Amino acid sequence: QSMLTQSPSASGTPGQRVTISCSGSSSNIGSNYIYWYQQFPGAAPKLLIYKNDQRPSGIPDRFSGSKSGTSASLAISGLRSADEAQYYCASWDDSLSGVVFGGGTKLTVV
């Protein structure tokens, strides 16, 4: 059972804006930054968002992150078929003194 909760699936049509949510607690999201990773089948994860809303170099501004209280969201605008992947949220947990990941959300572009 992951300490961060994500919906198992999400979907959208090309061009649409979709949001993927991540719910945690006061010991993780509530007091620490949220990070988002994208993973394609058979590939290593890729960092999409760090420190709640920052994008690493090379990540398009179609991807954006936000945090409120003990929840966070990843928004993808101008959805493309190439965005079809698994998305994971992650944070530091003070009670565990460790990194915790969400269970992942599989995004389907229909």
Place this chain on the structure above:
Amino acid sequence: QLQLQQSGPGLVRPSETLSLTCTVSGGSISADSLYWGWIRQPPGKGLEWIGTIYQSGSTYYSPSLESRVTISVDAPKNQLSLRLSSVTAADTSVYYCAKGYSHGPVYFDSWGQGTQVTVSS
């Protein structure tokens, strides 16, 4: 641009020790502000953090694995290592090494290619 190349056996017997190596190229493993982690992913499941080692030598391990795991750095060889003892079938996973930099302990911006490790007799 640092690159991470993983190596190690793909099959480990139950009760034995899993050992993986991650060789860093394109820069020094000891460069300022870098830290190194291991993350694993069981078949069809999500990501699980194993642990992180910092330049100071300090290590943080997942509480669920702490009694069995050791992460170390061999600076002259530019290598990161993972050892996980007393493995069981539940340790069957793809194992990833990853590089972190400065932006918090959850920031991993370069990853190895992954190593599929199966625990089976």
